[in-house]
Amino acid sequence: MTGVSPGSSGFATHATGIVYHFNGNTCSVQSRPPLQSNGTGCVGNLAFGATAENFIFVGTDSALANANSYFLRGTPSGGAYTGSSSNSPDAVTLTFVSSLGLEKVSVQTTTQSTTSGDRKLTFTYAPLSCQAAALTQQVTARQFAYATNGALSNTCSLGHGYHYDILYTPYTHPDKAAAPPNINLDGTGVTETFSPTTIACGGITGDGALDANSQFSDHIAVCSTQPIPACSSTNSQVLKVAGYTVRTNSLTITNTGLTYTSQGPTQ
Amino acid sequence: MIFLPCRYLAGLVFAFVMLVNANGQSEQHATSSWNERVPEFVLTDGTVLEGLKRLSSEQKGFAFGFENVLRAKFSDPPVIDVRFSLRLKNKSVREILDALCEADHRYAWSAGDSFVNVYPLASVDDSHYLPNRKLAKLEIRNITDVEQGLLAIAQQLPSPAEQVAHVQLGGDASYPSVPWSTSFENLTVREAVNLLTTHMGVRACWIFGGSLDFRSFAFFRWGFHSEAQSD
Numbered sequence: 001m002t003g004v005s006p007g008s009s010g011f012a013t014h015a016t017g018i019v020y021h022f023n024g025n026t027c028s029v030q031s032r033p034p035l036q037s038n039g040t041g042c043v044g045n046l047a048f049g050a051t052a053e054n055f056i057f058v059g060t061d062s063a064l065a066n067a068n069s070y071f072l073r074g075t076p077s078g079g080a081y082t083g084s085s086s087n088s089p090d091a092v093t094l095t096f097v098s099s100l101g102l103e104k105v106s107v108q109t110t111t112q113s114t115t116s117g118d119r120k121l122t123f124t125y126a127p128l129s130c131q132a133a134a135l136t137q138q139v140t141a142r143q144f145a146y147a148t149n150g151a152l153s154n155t156c157s158l159g160h161g162y163h164y165d166i167l168y169t170p171y172t173h174p175d176k177a178a179a180p181p182n183i184n185l186d187g188t189g190v191t192e193t194f195s196p197t198t199i200a201c202g203g204i205t206g207d208g209a210l211d212a213n214s215q216f217s218d219h220i221a222v223c224s225t226q227p228i229p230a231c232s233s234t235n236s237q238v239l240k241v242a243g244y245t246v247r248t249n250s251l252t253i254t255n256t257g258l259t260y261t262s263q264g265p266t267q
Numbered sequence: 268m269i270f271l272p273c274r275y276l277a278g279l280v281f282a283f284v285m286l287v288n289a290n291g292q293s294e295q296h297a298t299s300s301w302n303e304r305v306p307e308f309v310l311t312d313g314t315v316l317e318g319l320k321r322l323s324s325e326q327k328g329f330a331f332g333f334e335n336v337l338r339a340k341f342s343d344p345p346v347i348d349v350r351f352s353l354r355l356k357n358k359s360v361r362e363i364l365d366a367l368c369e370a371d372h373r374y375a376w377s378a379g380d381s382f383v384n385v386y387p388l389a390s391v392d393d394s395h396y397l398p399n400r401k402l403a404k405l406e407i408r409n410i411t412d413v414e415q416g417l418l419a420i421a422q423q424l425p426s427p428a429e430q431v432a433h434v435q436l437g438g439d440a441s442y443p444s445v446p447w448s449t450s451f452e453n454l455t456v457r458e459a460v461n462l463l464t465t466h467m468g469v470r471a472c473w474i475f476g477g478s479l480d481f482r483s484f485a486f487f488r489w490g491f492h493s494e495a496q497s498d
Contacts, residue, residue: 061492156414158431191492202478206438207487225421225430
């Protein structure tokens, strides 16, 4: 694997006909296609044009498409790209991004990996007059599964009541790892449901989204410029990321305070 | 008497499209997309607010402010919303908003370039209704939280003093961490809240509700989401 430095994306050939790829955390090997019979020795080349993560996220939320994308550069230019997943129900969408000169391949899956790295994505590039090249990436299909949260601090600035901004960090299965920051997960939907749906103190419910740090904020506010009339209810709150439950809380909301109890899951 | 249960109040549009702040800078928003066609819009046994959430979640850049019909007293039971079903094909956003308001005659809507306001029709000519009240000038100084903006509105309204509250469960009302200072002239409370909300993000929405004796706002930085396939 000489000539390919760790941390970079690259493509190297070996005299034995084996093609080695090093892409971030994954090293993959394919058989090199034979030389063309016309003797030109023209062989297409395919490489990642940006960091290729060794994971994708499970779900149909359209905002996942950016995190689940790979950028490819095939040479010589003008050829055709393909993409596929070893999990056949996965949807693979290819789009040429002219501003980057790269092919964008987005993968959508609704099936979580059983073990880390158990799924193989295969990309090919067939130039018009050269032999096709292939590239593979072993990935983990990660499904949002649970979340941890930071401490609660009252930030009500209207004089009466309370306002808590609760910061959640979502984790995934099967790896039980936090979603890393800055991987284009921002905008992924965080939906909330409450049971019963009627909430004390006139509370209005709504949705959130993952931010650039792959975290989300949940706001619980009963905060007023004047004293708050007596009110009270206990509601179950279910938080979902990309459609998957990551937390259930019990909330007792009153005009004088909030009782917040996590009901998990914790792993 | 001519009864217009739902109408596009063009006269109100321009107040938000091009508000000029005290520094002479314009607050202009993205090109309107109200004539954009929606291939299919389906609402089953839903309310105006639920339809609005669905429509906005399917139209990028579509933010809104929704004002519930207020109950008379805080202790009164919740107002029962009108529920209805709609199936519309190849209609513009404008036509769908019309259809939503026609299905629940209590509401009217108006729009700026990228922001829709839906409010009780009965409030349109009520100058005492909080969102209709006028501010000669609104000065905002180093705010990092939408509540600070609400407080500025309440403090800068002419007498009588108004109660405002921030009451919400769930969602993200976080504000940009960089302190925001600006000022605006000749605007309504509704327009001021639109501006406070737009500063959160292009898809940020607000909802107003409660009772005549306890009014509350809720803010959602990321707007609303269509139901994703889930567990």
